Structure formats: structure tokens, C-alpha cells
Amino acid sequence: LSLVANRGQRARPSNLPPGPRPLPIIGNLLELGDLPHRSLAKLARTYGPIIKLELGFVTTVVVSSPMLAKEILQTHDAVFSNRTVPNSITAHDHDKLGLPWLPVSPLFRNLKKVYNLHIFSSKKLDLNQHLRSKKVQELVAFVRKCADAGEAVNIGEAAFRTSLNAIDPHGSKRHLEALIQKLFDFFDGVIQRRLQLRTEKGCVRCNDVLDYLLDLIEDKNETLDISLVKHLFLDTITGGSETTSSTLEWAMTELLRNPEKLSRTQAELHQVIGKGKTIEEVDISRLPYLEAVLKETFRLHPIAPLLLPRKSGEDFPIGGFTIPKGAQVYINVFAIGRDPSTWDDPDKFVPDRFLGSDIDFRGQNLELVPFGGGRRICPGLPLAARMLRLMLGSLINIFNWKLEDGVIPENMNMEEKFGLAVQKAQSLKAVPIPI
């Protein structure tokens, strides 16, 4: 036995978190089922807020309480800020190509800086809000066309197109690819091109990024592997669109399933904005009920219900147990959002619970962390939050919605599909009627 231990096998800490007994080789994989966030929430009810499973050969710890989530995402963020990378991601080298999977490193910090300061800061987003406003108007025009034809709208699909366009201000993925090609050429060292790029008409946000990247290479102390920039934009931007549109689809689904909540949201919009108008970003702070609807949607339907996996950097004590070094760590925000010890009637859609409450979704209140927290918090949060309010507010301030034939609020299909984002298993389709 001592020989085996000497061959690099580390002694395991003795007080590991509790959990179901693993089978040989497959461990607890069968326990996960089709909807792992729900299965893990159930296991937490049996074993407590911190559990251990063996997923194949990967030791995994799942945390399901706000208090322990705070330890991982905030207090000891530095220990848990790297990620385990799923085989499905390494198989296609995606781990080297996108910010979500990069280890914390100078490159990671530089890329995150680009996002936080030069793309998604309030100042930058305020400057280019007209671009989002235009995209929302396009969405409304599309829905109006469907209304004229009496056709149902596939809400998720329509929102996906709008979200994607909102990030790529010129409205096409091809444009974005062209921009990135320009970035490449640029960094190949032709300094004269700087002038040409600067004087090109167009996208404020893209030029900001270019400026920032330029500053980085001119500053000898910073290094940025530009070959990764392309992927940074194309992996994460498409991903960011799906997350936003799925959330919008869940919000619309809950409102159509709860007509009295829909009426209340519409009443606020009619009063503050005026019936039939699109929402602008300056209006957002005057719409507390719309905000509460969004929070309630994040609580019930976090599209990344286990966040993205974290990795323990050392044997570390959490909640009276030891999380072993290298273990994969998940935060079950779905379970936290439905915990009856935190929320009254946790399975009910009651936006009113957030009125007059300070709880927000920006990573500070661990009861509601759909975007994660700490240094790996979702950098797209500010954009997603703005887009969601604009799209949702406009869709219900301008239209009433009729469910398809045979569907009534009581029998709407609420099944989930677990994937990159937890989506509706059956797309929401509804017929718009202009107000």
C-alpha cells in the first residue's frame, strides 16, 4: 500500500463531504439523470448543503447553500477560481480558445480587462445604447409582421437573433469575423494600418477594443496572445446570446402562465412608458416590477444552474469538511433558488417578493447568483441585464400574447432540456396582438 502511495497517489483527506456511495468505475454518474441540477438538489435534501460524488474518475463537490456558496465564490475565491475542463471542451481545444476555460493567468486577466473596461463598462454601454435600441426596434418590427399575419412567434428564436445582433452592432456575424481578421492583420505589425483602422467609420465598441489592445502591446509589461482574441470574441459572444435568449423565453413563459403578473407588469409599463412604446435604457430604473420579474426568472430558471465548474487549488476546509485539491466544485444555484428555508413558496412565480428587497443578481447576494460571483463572475452580466429588460419590456408593452390553440396557462409545457444552457424542452410559441 505504501508503494502505491509513493507512486504519486496523494493521501486523501479523511473528512470528505458526505454523499451517495459510488459504484466502481462509473462512480455516481447514474445519479445525475437527464436534469443534473434537479437530481443534485434532491441529493442535497438527503445529505446536506455540501456533498461529494465521484463522476467517473472526477471527484466532485456540490454546494447548495448561500452560506457555503459565499465561501467558494467570495471569501476563498482565489482557491476556487480555476476550472476543471470537461472532456467535451478539451476534445475540440475549446479550453484554449475561450475565456470561460482559461486558467487564471496574465492572459486571462488581460482578456477580462478588455471585457470589463472596454466592452461592458457602464460608460461604454451608455455610449452605444442606441445600437441596442435599434436591435429592439427590429425585434418589434418582426413581431408586428407576425401579428399582421396572425402567426405565432417562436420567442426564444426571435430573442436569440436580437441578442446576437446586440453584441455585434452591425448585425451580422460575418462583420464580426471581418473585424477580427482585421485585428489579426493589425497585430502582424503593420503600424500604418492603425491610422486606417481608426478612421474607419463604424462601431464604437470595436474601435475601443482595438485601442485597448494597441495600448497593451505598446506597454512592454503586458503580454497578450493575440491568436486567442479571435476565439474570445466568437466563442463567448455566441454563448452569451443563447443564455440571454433562453432567459427571455423563460421570463415570457412565466408571465404567460401567470396572467395576473403579466397584467401587473404591463400596467407599470403603460403607466411609466406609455402603451405601445419600446423601452429605452433611461427608463429602466423607473420599472421596479419589471426588474422584480427578471429577478424572479433568474431565481426559478438560472440557465447555468450549476454555474461553470470550479477547481479546488488545495485541500481546503469548507462547511466542516475538506474539499480535496483538484476536486471539481459546482454551486447549485438552482437548488439555492428553490430552497424553502430561504424563499416562501419557492416553486411559485412571485416577482412581488423582490419589491422593497435589496437582493440583486450581481454576485453580492448569494441567494441569487445566476451569473456566478468573484473573479470569474460573468463579464456579460451588464449587457445581458440591459438587453433582457429592453426586450421583455418592449414585447409586453407593445403586444398582448395569445397562447397557441389548445394551450392554456395551466397546461403550458415547462419541461427543461439540460445542455450548455438549461432551455425549454419545447419552444414557447405565442401569437402577438398589438395593444
Ligand code: HEM
Ligand atoms: C442571461 C444571460 C447570462 C447568464 C445567466 C450567464 C451566466 C454565466 C455564468 C453562471 C458564468 C460562470 C460564472 C462563474 O463561474 O462564477 C458565466 C461566465 C461567462 N459568461 Fe455569461 N451569462 C450570460 C450572458 C453572457 C453574455 C451576454 C456574455 C458575453 C457576451 C457572457 C460571457 C461570459 C464569459 C466570457 C464567461 C466566462 C468568465 C470567466 O470564466 O471568467 N455571458 N456566465
